[in-house]
Each structure stands twice: as structure tokens, then as C-alpha cells.
Amino acid sequence: MSTTELLKGAAELFPDEVVTSAHVRHLDLPFGAGRFALITLDNGLDHTKPTTFGPASLANLNAAIDQVEKEAADGTIVGAGVTGKPFIFAVGADLKGVELLKKHEDALAIGKGGHEVFKRLAALAVPTFAYYNGAAMGGGVEVGLHCTYRTVSKAIPAFSLPEVFLGLVPGWGGCTLLPNLIGADKAVSVIIENSLNQNKQLKGRQVFDLGIADALFEGADFLEQSLIWTANVLKGDIEVERPVIDRGEAWDQAVAKGRFVADSKVHGAAPAAYRALDIIAAAKNGDLQQGYDAEDVALADLIMGGELRSGIYAFNLVQKRGKRPAGAPDKNLARPVTKVGVVGAGLMASQLALLFLRRLEVPVVLTDIDQERVDKGVGYVHAEIEKLLGKGRINQDKANRLKALVTGVLDKAEGFSDADFIIEAVFEEIGVKQQVFAEVEAVAPAHAILATNTSSLSVTEMASKLQHPERVVGFHFFNPVAILPLLEIVRGEKTDDASLATAFAVAKKLKKTAVLTKDAPAFVVNRILTRFMGEIQNVIDEGTPVEAAEKAIEPLGLPMSPLVLLELVGPAIGLHVSETLNRAFPDRFTVSENLAAVVKAGKRGFYVYDSGKPELDPEVAALLKQGDVVLTEEQVRARVLDAVAQEIGLMLDEGVVAEAQDIDLCLITGAGWPFHLGGITPYLDREGVSERVNGKKFLAPGVASVPA
Numbered sequence: 001m002s003t004t005e006l007l008k009g010a011a012e013l014f015p016d017e018v019v020t021s022a023h024v025r026h027l028d029l030p031f032g033a034g035r036f037a038l039i040t041l042d043n044g045l046d047h048t049k050p051t052t053f054g055p056a057s058l059a060n061l062n063a064a065i066d067q068v069e070k071e072a073a074d075g076t077i078v079g080a081g082v083t084g085k086p087f088i089f090a091v092g093a094d095l096k097g098v099e100l101l102k103k104h105e106d107a108l109a110i111g112k113g114g115h116e117v118f119k120r121l122a123a124l125a126v127p128t129f130a131y132y133n134g135a136a137m138g139g140g141v142e143v144g145l146h147c148t149y150r151t152v153s154k155a156i157p158a159f160s161l162p163e164v165f166l167g168l169v170p171g172w173g174g175c176t177l178l179p180n181l182i183g184a185d186k187a188v189s190v191i192i193e194n195s196l197n198q199n200k201q202l203k204g205r206q207v208f209d210l211g212i213a214d215a216l217f218e219g220a221d222f223l224e225q226s227l228i229w230t231a232n233v234l235k236g237d238i239e240v241e242r243p244v245i246d247r248g249e250a251w252d253q254a255v256a257k258g259r260f261v262a263d264s265k266v267h268g269a270a271p272a273a274y275r276a277l278d279i280i281a282a283a284k285n286g287d288l289q290q291g292y293d294a295e296d297v298a299l300a301d302l303i304m305g306g307e308l309r310s311g312i313y314a315f316n317l318v319q320k321r322g323k324r325p326a327g328a329p330d331k332n333l334a335r336p337v338t339k340v341g342v343v344g345a346g347l348m349a350s351q352l353a354l355l356f357l358r359r360l361e362v363p364v365v366l367t368d369i370d371q372e373r374v375d376k377g378v379g380y381v382h383a384e385i386e387k388l389l390g391k392g393r394i395n396q397d398k399a400n401r402l403k404a405l406v407t408g409v410l411d412k413a414e415g416f417s418d419a420d421f422i423i424e425a426v427f428e429e430i431g432v433k434q435q436v437f438a439e440v441e442a443v444a445p446a447h448a449i450l451a452t453n454t455s456s457l458s459v460t461e462m463a464s465k466l467q468h469p470e471r472v473v474g475f476h477f478f479n480p481v482a483i484l485p486l487l488e489i490v491r492g493e494k495t496d497d498a499s500l501a502t503a504f505a506v507a508k509k510l511k512k513t514a515v516l517t518k519d520a521p522a523f524v525v526n527r528i529l530t531r532f533m534g535e536i537q538n539v540i541d542e543g544t545p546v547e548a549a550e551k552a553i554e555p556l557g558l559p560m561s562p563l564v565l566l567e568l569v570g571p572a573i574g575l576h577v578s579e580t581l582n583r584a585f586p587d588r589f590t591v592s593e594n595l596a597a598v599v600k601a602g603k604r605g606f607y608v609y610d611s612g613k614p615e616l617d618p619e620v621a622a623l624l625k626q627g628d629v630v631l632t633e634e635q636v637r638a639r640v641l642d643a644v645a646q647e648i649g650l651m652l653d654e655g656v657v658a659e660a661q662d663i664d665l666c667l668i669t670g671a672g673w674p675f676h677l678g679g680i681t682p683y684l685d686r687e688g689v690s691e692r693v694n695g696k697k698f699l700a701p702g703v704a705s706v707p708a
């Protein structure tokens with residue numbers, strides 16, 4: 001089948017494709033280097049709608065190459081280049097269309113379509129150049145990899161091969177060409193490590209340093225500089241040197257390292273990274289066509305699998321729902337925030353002070369119960385600003401300005417009398433928090449918002465003794481604050497719209513993913529995690545060995561095992577939250593005697609790491625009192641997943657969040673729950689757990705589901 005026929009057939013599968021044009025214009029290169037054809041990829045929309053490739057877009061590029069091919073063959077042009085519309089080069093395959101594909105053969109056709117078109121670029125009779133002028137991802141990057149040379153702008157906002165992150169492989173040449181260009185080690189870092197590291201993006205300089213691009217230019221006159229460089233290359237005045245690729249053992253080691261990274265992130269539970277690594281491993285022999293064929297098969301298999309649907313679902317949640325939170329009140333009601341007060345200068349409070357300072361750049365006042373603690377909190381913020389300065393993330397002026405904006409006081413009246421937004425992060429005890437809010441209300445302006453970072457207590461109860469409970473909101477951050485994007489915004493019974501709107505406006509400035517939750521015990525993430533961990537603890541308490549209980553959860557591919565997570569949270573905090581939830585829902589949340597004993601013994605967790613790997617601490621083993629019911633791994637998994645599905649079902653019935661999507665958004669952004677699961681509800685739906693437990697699926701048909 002010809003490329004044109006292949007793409008025409010595929011176009012019917014993508015009914016709503018936003019079509020990218022590939023416009024060819026001609027220009028004379030500087031220094032008399034000759035006539036040049038420049039293809040510009042453009043979908044005709046502004047830069048917020050990046051250029052993508054579906055079959056019709058590929059057909060347009062194919063037609064542009066028809067023209068350029070003739071000109072190259074008859075000597076009309078000396079070279080050809082590809083660039084993008086302002087701020088965007090191209091961001092790859094049209095995922096909306098890919099999601100709709102229902103047959104393996106159709107998925108295969110999409111892979112082949114891309115390959116056939118891009119390969120023609122590589123086969124032109126003249127040298128080709130990709131000018132990465134703006135964001136380049138996936139298929140966009142791969143178009144450029146087929147060119148002879150590449151330049152990149154210092155100003156590009158993002159550059160990545162994010163396929164593995166989404167549940168695919170870079171399947172239009174990425175897995176094959178990149179290791180052949182820059183070596184397996186660097187290719188693995190881009191394709192596997194960056195993707196699995198929350199889809200880390202490269203900046204222009206890194207693209208150049210990695211050897212993906214041959215030249216790096218300022219954003220302001222990028223195309224002009226690129227064309228001058230092109231002229232110099234074509235005239236032989238600039239010679240591009242490429243490293244000799246080590247095809248020996250180093251290649252195998254790089255692939256092994258990639259497998260180690262994949263194992264540590266997804267524990268074999270998601271296939272994409274492993275499929276990509278197989279192709280990278282095979283690319284060692286330099287046989288490009290063999291690599292492209294393997295890419296086609298892997299891509300089609302993955303498009304038909306569940307991981308991609310979950311990946312796209314999760315991506316859309318974070319990109320869309322995360323930015324436009326469901327249930328947020330009219331943003332025009334929000335009041336300005338020009339000064340922030342933070343009560344407590346402990347672990348969370350000092351991180352919060354730093355965050356408010358950096359994002360709002362307004363005065364931030366910290367307070368605590370003694371001067372030493374206040375000084376420690378301010379000292380922490382200063383030290384973090386110094387670190388940012390040291391890393392070149394801010395300049396000296398900004399560091400000085402930020403440092404001058406943060407102060408510490410003992411007297412709340414002195415610090416908070418002109419603050420508009422005051423957040424408390426003191427001990428997790430309702431009495432202490434009520435007392436703190438009463439003291440704050442006595443000195444703060446009437447319009448000031450009183451926010452609480454409580455992890456599990458009732459916001460309504462906390463506000464109940466105040467004169468103005470309507471200005472209290474829950475503002476629950478996750479530790480580490482700089483890394484976890486989630487912010488659960490809790491509406492108390494009396495919270496008014498203006499206070500809530502202000503909370504959402506602040507969250508936006510803090511660049512957090514805000515999710516509105518009802519004032520229910522432990523809100524979203526802590527409630528689900530506590531039920532999840534609680535059920536694992538239950539099966540351990542009943543008699544299943546610790547190692548077997550942990551192993552049963554591995555197929556979920558969580559970033560860490562449940563008991564390692566407990567260590568991170570702190571067993572005492574875990575116990576405390578389970579006690580709160582046990583008071584609220586005694587039928588479902590138990591307080592484990594074994595966990596209480598571990599906490600009482602002052603242990604930081606169940607494991608010791610003497611051998612480098614977690615092993616049950618013999619002292620903890622001696623403390624454990626277990627029953628004699630030993631479950632199989634399947635039974636443990638079923639118990640735990642059933643418990644989670646039941647809890648989510650109840651939370652949705654109670655209206656803790658608006659929809660199941662919010663649960664997934666919370667788990668992804670607040671607990672690092674894997675993208676390849678799409679949070680948790682698509683997984684529970686797919687595994688039949690939701691229907692078994694609640695009689696129905698969490699998500700509507702077609703959302704994040706696998707094609708029938």
C-alpha cells in the first residue's frame with residue numbers, strides 16, 4: 001500500500017483531527033549558500049493549542065515532501081528545513097484520535113504512516129535541518145531526528161519523548177534513532193528516566209548538551225541564526241562533529257540501567273518502559289528498518305492496551321481538571337492577598353512560608369510558641385533561598401528581596417494585624433487549633449481568611465467557636481510541599497463563597513492542583529490511603545506474613561511498597577489518622593495494636609536497611625502479634641482493593657468530591673499514584689472490582705477504558 005493510501009485509510013479513523021498544515025516556502029540562504037526549502041508545521045491555532053500529527057496532518061507533510069523531493073532531485077534547492085509556528089515546533093501524535101482506535105491493524109497503520117512519511121525526509125537528496133523553535137514532544141522530536149542536522153532554541157519551554165509516561169513507546173523512530181544518535185545511555189535517560197520521572201522536560205541547553213541538537217541559539221532571532229548556521233554547514237565552513245557511539249558493553253549496561261529504573265518505578269506493572277527498552281537494546285545493531293518495524297508492533301500493542309488509556313486519562317486530568325477545578329466559586333469574588341501569616345514554624349509551616357513567599361512575593365510572617373522555633377523556621381526559609389541562589393534559579397537581587405519579605409514574631413497581634421491570609425500548621429489537635437484560631441481572630445483584620453493545614457480534623461469544628469466561621473477554609477498541603485502538587489481545599493459548613501474563591505485564587509498563584517473537598521474526616525488522600533494501609537495492616541494482624549502482604553500489592557506498580565510509604569509518612573502520624581478515622585467510621589477503620597506497638601517502641605517503621613534492601617526489623621518482628629489466618633497473594637490483593645473500592649464508593653455517595661475523576665486527580669498529585677493506573681478508579685473498573693463491590697463502575701463507558 002502506498003503512503004498516500006495508508007494515510008487516507010487512517011484519516012477515516014480520526015474524524016475530529018485538528019489538521020496541521022506543512023507549508024513550503026523558499027528562501028535564499030545567506031553568504032550565497034543557495035536556495036532552500038523551509039517547511040513550517042502549523043495547525044492555524046494559537047500557541048496554547050500545540051501542533052499535532054494525525055493521518056491528515058501526516059498527509060500534508062507527505063505532500064510537502066513530494067514537492068521538496070522533486071526540487072532536491074533536480075538541483076533547485078541545496079537543502080530543506082522543518083520548523084514550527086511561534087512557540088511550538090510540534091508535540092507529536094494526536095492522542096485524542098489514538099484513543100479512539102479500536103483495532104490492532106488500525107493502530108499498526110498509524111505507526112507505519114508516521115514512519116513512511118518521516119523516512120522520506122531522511123532520504124531526500126539534500127541535507128535536511130530541523131529547527132526546534134518551540135515546544136517539541138514525541139512525534140515532533142522524532143520528525144527532527146530524521147533530519148541530517150538539528151538546531152534548538154534556548155527559549156523552548158519543553159522538549160521530551162513523553163510516550164513511556166503516557167503508556168506508549170516513542171514509535172516514530174525515537175527508540176531507534178535516538179540511541180544511534182547520542183548513545184544508549186543518554187537515550188535511556190531521555191526515553192525512560194525522564195518519562196518515568198513525572199514526564200521531566202528538557203530545556204534547549206540540555207537538548208544541545210545531550211547532542212540531540214548540533215547548535216543552540218537565542219530565542220529572539222532563532223530562525224535567522226539557524227539559517228546562517230545552515231549556510232555555513234552547507235558551505236563547509238562549519239563541520240558538525242558527532243560522538244562515536246559505543247556499541248559494546250556500555251549499550252547493554254545502559255539498557256540494564258533503564259530496566260532498573262523501570263523496575264523501581266513501575267515494578268513490571270506497566271509494559272511501556274520495557275517495550276521501549278527492548279527496542280533500544282535491539283537498536284545496538286544499527287539496523288534502522290528492523291527498529292522501525294519493532295516500534296510499529298510495540299506501538300500497536302500498547303495502543304490496544306489499558307495503560308495508554310489510563311495514561312491519557314491521567315494526563316488530561318492533571319492538565320485540564322487540575323487547572324480548572326470542579327466546584328470552584330466565581331473567581332471574581334476572590335479578595336486580594338497582600339500579606340500572609342503562618343502559625344507554627346515546624347515541618348509544614350516553614351515549607352508553606354517558603355512557598356507563599358516564592359509564589360506570591362508578599363510579606364510572610366511566621367510565628368510559633370517560642371523564639372527558638374520562630375528563628376528555626378525563618379532560618380529554614382533563608383537557607384532554602386540561598387540554595388535557590390546557589391543553583392542559579394534566582395538572582396542575588398531576588399534572593400535579597402525574598403529574604404527581606406520573611407519575618408518571624410512571637411506576638412500574633414504584631415504579625416497578623418494587617419495580614420489577609422493566615423494559615424495554621426500547628427499540632428494536629430482540635431483544641432490547640434481552636435485556641436490558635438481564636439487568638440488569630442482577635443488580632444486579624446475582619447476580611448482575613450483563616451486557613452488550616454489540618455490533615456484529618458473537622459474544619460467546621462475548628463471554626464465553630466469563632467465569631468466569623470465563614471472565613472475558615474481547609475488548605476491541606478502534602479509533604480514535601482515543593483514536590484507534591486495537590487492542595488485539598490476544604491469547604492466547612494459555614495465557609496462562604498468569597499473565602500473559598502480567595503482560597504482557589506491563592507492556590508492558583510501557588511501553582512498547586514486544587515481539588516474541592518467536603519469537610520469529611522481526613523478528606524480524600526489520607527482517607528483512601530488509610531483505608532488501603534489499614535486493610536494491609538489487618539491482613540498482617542490476622543496472620544499473613546509482612547513480606548507476603550507487601551508482595552501482593554506489587555502488581556499495582558506503586559512508587560513504593562505500603563510499609564515503606566508508612567515509614568515516609570511516619571508511623572505515629574499514620575496511627576493518629578487511623579484513630580481519627582476510626583472514631584468517625586468504626587466499622588471500617590481499625591486501629592492496629594501492632595502499629596500502636598511499633599509507634600510505642602519508638603520505631604520509625606517496620607524495616608531495617610542493613611543489607612541495602614528493606615528487611616523486617618527483628619525488633620518489630622518480636623513485637624508483632626499475629627493470628628493464624630494466612631492469605632494467598634490474590635486474597636490479600638482482593639481484600640485491599642475491595643476495601644479501597646468500597647471507601648471510594650462511600651466517599652462519592654457522601655459527596656466528599658464531585659466525581660471519581662477528583663479521586664484520581666488527588667491520588668496522582670498528592671500521593672504519587674501511578675499514571676499508568678490513571679489514579680485508581682480506572683484500574684478498579686478494569687479489574688472488575690468496582691462492579692463486584694459497588695455494583696457499578698466509577699467511570700462512564702469510554703473514559704479511560706480499554707477498547708472492547
Ligand SMILES: NC(=O)c1ccc[n+]([C@@H]2O[C@H](COP(=O)([O-])OP(=O)(O)OC[C@H]3O[C@@H](n4cnc5c(N)ncnc54)[C@H](O)[C@@H]3O)[C@@H](O)[C@H]2O)c1
Pocket residue numbers: 343344345346347348349367368369373424425426427428429432436453454455456476477478479
Ligand atoms: N507532616 C506532614 O507530613 C503533614 C502533611 C500535611 C499536613 N500536616 C499537618 O500540618 C500540621 C503541622 O504538622 P507538622 O508536621 O508541621 O508539625 P510540627 O510538629 O513539625 O510543627 C508544629 C509546630 O506548631 C507549633 N505550635 C504548636 N502550638 C502552637 C501555638 N499555639 N502557636 C504557635 N505555634 C504552635 C509547634 O511549636 C511546632 O513548631 C498538622 O495539622 C498536620 O496534621 C502535616
